[in-house]
Amino acid sequence: MTIDRSFDEPNDQFPVGMRVLAVDDDPICLKLLETLLRKCQYHVTTTSQAIMALKLLRENKNNFDLVISDVHMPDMDGFKLLELVGLEMDLPVIMLSAYGDTKLVMKGISHGACDYLLKPVRIEQLKNIWQHVVRRKKTDSKDQNNSDKPCHETEGGQAVTGTGDSDQNGKLNRKKKDQKDDENEDRGDGGHKNEDQSTQKRTRLFGQWICTASLLLLLISWALILSTVLFPINSKKVLLCYLPIMPLSQHAELFLFLLSLPNAEAVPKRVLDMMNVEKLTRENKYRLYLKRISVVASHQANMIKASAGADSPYLRMGYLNGLGNVPCMAGSAQFQNADIRSLSSSGMLGRLNTPVGLGMRGLSSSGMVQLGHADNLSEPINNQNMFHQVILPGNQNGNILQGMPMPFEFDQLQHKNVVDHIGDLSSANNGSMVFPISSGLSDGSMNGNSSRNSFLGTPHNPVMLQGQPQGIKRDELHGNQSFVTVATSNREYSSLLPDFRRCIDGWPTVQSSEIQSNSFKSSDCFKQDTPNYLIERKSSIAMDTGNKSNDNSSIAAVPAGFSSFENRFTKPSSSKTKKQC
Amino acid sequence: MLGLGADRLRADMNRLLAFLFHQGVLDEQFLQLQQLQDESSPNFVSEVVNIYFHESEKLLRNLRGLVLEREFSDYKRMGIHLNQLIGSSSSIGAKRLTNICVAFRAASDQNNPTACLRALELLEHDYCYLKNKLHEFFQIEQQRVMAAGVRYPIQN
Numbered sequence: 001m002t003i004d005r006s007f008d009e010p011n012d013q014f015p016v017g018m019r020v021l022a023v024d025d026d027p028i029c030l031k032l033l034e035t036l037l038r039k040c041q042y043h044v045t046t047t048s049q050a051i052m053a054l055k056l057l058r059e060n061k062n063n064f065d066l067v068i069s070d071v072h073m074p075d076m077d078g079f080k081l082l083e084l085v086g087l088e089m090d091l092p093v094i095m096l097s098a099y100g101d102t103k104l105v106m107k108g109i110s111h112g113a114c115d116y117l118l119k120p121v122r123i124e125q126l127k128n129i130w131q132h133v134v135r136r137k138k139t140d141s142k143d144q145n146n147s148d149k150p151c152h153e154t155e156g157g158q159a160v161t162g163t164g165d166s167d168q169n170g171k172l173n174r175k176k177k178d179q180k181d182d183e184n185e186d187r188g189d190g191g192h193k194n195e196d197q198s199t200q201k202r203t204r205l206f207g208q209w210i211c212t213a214s215l216l217l218l219l220i221s222w223a224l225i226l227s228t229v230l231f232p233i234n235s236k237k238v239l240l241c242y243l244p245i246m247p248l249s250q251h252a253e254l255f256l257f258l259l260s261l262p263n264a265e266a267v268p269k270r271v272l273d274m275m276n277v278e279k280l281t282r283e284n285k286y287r288l289y290l291k292r293i294s295v296v297a298s299h300q301a302n303m304i305k306a307s308a309g310a311d312s313p314y315l316r317m318g319y320l321n322g323l324g325n326v327p328c329m330a331g332s333a334q335f336q337n338a339d340i341r342s343l344s345s346s347g348m349l350g351r352l353n354t355p356v357g358l359g360m361r362g363l364s365s366s367g368m369v370q371l372g373h374a375d376n377l378s379e380p381i382n383n384q385n386m387f388h389q390v391i392l393p394g395n396q397n398g399n400i401l402q403g404m405p406m407p408f409e410f411d412q413l414q415h416k417n418v419v420d421h422i423g424d425l426s427s428a429n430n431g432s433m434v435f436p437i438s439s440g441l442s443d444g445s446m447n448g449n450s451s452r453n454s455f456l457g458t459p460h461n462p463v464m465l466q467g468q469p470q471g472i473k474r475d476e477l478h479g480n481q482s483f484v485t486v487a488t489s490n491r492e493y494s495s496l497l498p499d500f501r502r503c504i505d506g507w508p509t510v511q512s513s514e515i516q517s518n519s520f521k522s523s524d525c526f527k528q529d530t531p532n533y534l535i536e537r538k539s540s541i542a543m544d545t546g547n548k549s550n551d552n553s554s555i556a557a558v559p560a561g562f563s564s565f566e567n568r569f570t571k572p573s574s575s576k577t578k579k580q581c
Numbered sequence: 582m583l584g585l586g587a588d589r590l591r592a593d594m595n596r597l598l599a600f601l602f603h604q605g606v607l608d609e610q611f612l613q614l615q616q617l618q619d620e621s622s623p624n625f626v627s628e629v630v631n632i633y634f635h636e637s638e639k640l641l642r643n644l645r646g647l648v649l650e651r652e653f654s655d656y657k658r659m660g661i662h663l664n665q666l667i668g669s670s671s672s673i674g675a676k677r678l679t680n681i682c683v684a685f686r687a688a689s690d691q692n693n694p695t696a697c698l699r700a701l702e703l704l705e706h707d708y709c710y711l712k713n714k715l716h717e718f719f720q721i722e723q724q725r726v727m728a729a730g731v732r733y734p735i736q737n
Binding site: 025026027028029031032035036039070072074097098099119120121122123 | 610613614617622625628629632633636661664665667668669671672673674
């Protein structure tokens with residue numbers, strides 16, 4: 001395994017035996033790094049002190065191809081070592097750290113690091129580090145032929161890209177460019193220097209393009225900020241009114257115009273006159289809006305509506321029911337799509353006091369929705385899954401849970417919401433009965449682990465099977481009425497589960513127990529056990545129901561419920577599992 | 582008979598590992614460590630883990646000294662120790678410890694002594710737990726190796 005430095009050698013020989021110097025004061029990381037590098041078939045030298053590393057390197061710089069160094073070291077800062085190695089020996093250096101802060105990465109790059117790895121290091125990352133050696137050698141050889149320009153410009157392009165984008169994007173771009181460069185390097189054997197130059201040129205241009213794009217974005221945002229900050233109050237009103245509805249070409253004009261006007265003169269009418277805006281006279285505009293929106297407001301509200309006029313499609317849906325008919329948005333034709341329409345819509349709607357306004361808010365963010373108004377919302381809104389978080393103080397259990405997503409989906413996040421709101425319910429209603437369910441539910445959401453199944457059994461079975469016998473019939477699986485009667489019995493928690501089931505379309509109501517059994521199925525070791533388990537529980541549950549239930553028929557019903565339950569259980573429920581997922 | 586013991590012991594080891602994974606105490610990095618163990622370095626994992634325990638105890642002692650100081654101002658040194666602890670814990674695959682250390686570091690960045698103290702206690706508690714579990718793991722491994730070792734002549 002000799003090290004060959006010429007490019008003419010095929011690449012698959014070279015990475016093997018590459019000599020790496022690893023520097024890290026943490027002995028665990030150092031040992032791990034050493035083992036990983038050996039696994040990649042590199043030749044590794046390790047030291048825990050930066051000073052020692054420098055000494056080794058200075059002895060003979062040709063002893064090593066690559067240096068990997070930790071950033072935080074007690075005797076010398078990793079960046080300092082990086083600089084020194086770059087200056088004196090011109091070897092590629094990779095930085096390593098547990099801390100991936102943007103500033104640190106930036107510092108590493110600006111000090112000349114080839115790469116910045118985060119601990120814990122994976123072997124996949126180390127398998128590719130030889131590319132830095134090859135690239136460095138190629139750049140060096142090009143330096144000898146040409147000037148220093150390509151090397152610096154590539155690095156400069158990379159550095160600027162790092163500033164222009166976010167940290168991850170920058171890294172990604174660099175990685176992409178690295179890969180692109182690698183591909184270009186891999187293609188063909190020696191003598192493709194021209195190709196490299198054009199590749200680097202392309203890379204440079206790409207970097208420059210990204211810079212200009214980001215600068216443009218900056219300018220636009222700056223302009224927007226200026227418009228709100230710099231302009232006095234009248235001008236702000238004008239902008240608020242007219243920016244959404246004026247064509248983009250006139251925006252610049254409007255800005256400049258408002259800047260030139262003193263505050264007193266910058267009233268909408270005046271501005272319009274001076275800018276010769278014909279169609280959109282103040283009166284026309286207001287009339288159109290008033291037709292559309294029947295809410296009579298103060299002057300401020302007029303302003304709001306004026307700017308909200310561009311949001312007509314959103315408002316139309318909402319106002320259909322709440323506020324009577326809405327004539328066709330004839331005026332909207334003249335309103336052009338504005339950049340800040342989306343901004344103003346969420347802002348404007350926030351100020352509207354209608355339930356629809358609240359409902360709309362729920363669309364954009366998962367906010368609270370008063371279910372009392374649920375009926376008022378039109379179809380499209382209803383169908384959307386905005387009932388993620390629902391709070392209804394007290395009275396109607398069934399209605400609350402109607403909107404809830406299926407808690408038994410194996411999704412802990414949604415599940416948490418459900419549990420939270422069960423908690424809320426309990427605080428609103430009669431407390432302690434609900435809690436066993438919430439804990440049981442939270443257990444039920446986790447995928448079957450052998451240690452967990454015991455938890456799954458205990459809180460669920462007694463509760464659910466109490467609910468079931470009273471209402472289970474095959475035909476009534478989709479019927480809700482039986483469970484309503486259960487709900488009216490004194491046990492409210494047992495009603496919660498059937499109501500959960502109600503909200504799922506087409507799901508049989510024994511779903512929750514089935515899902516529990518499904519979760520059992522998901523862990524294989526319980527496949528055979530569960531029927532026995534249930535049979536065991538029969539007696540204990542019969543005893544439980546004897547204690548808890550006032551309804552004597554339920555005790556007799558339990559075995560019946562059980563047998564149906566077991567029959568269900570033997571049915572292949574894989575299809576249901578799929579539905580569930 | 583002995584072979585059966587080795588298999589059972591391996592099952593025990595796997596179960597313990599799965600349990601620790603499920604709890605979030607360990608993550609895949611630990612598996613990477615195991616994969617690096619082979620004939621040339623048969624005790625790689627236990628060696629690394631022992632070094633880790635040794636170093637971490639030193640760091641934890643230093644941290645405790647810093648946190649319980651009356652003045653309690655040397656956040657910078659604390660940050661350095663924590664960095665090292667984060668690096669080594671994540672290299673081992675001790676996920677939960679790493680997370681606590683990260684939170685600890687955030688608390689020290691904000692110069693919040695109460696949070697630091699709380700984080701330290703949590704850290705020590707979890708560290709003890711991890712140490713016990715890993716000791717258990719290595720004990721079973723040793724037994725398994727011994728049990729399996731007797732088999733080799735018969736197998737060959």
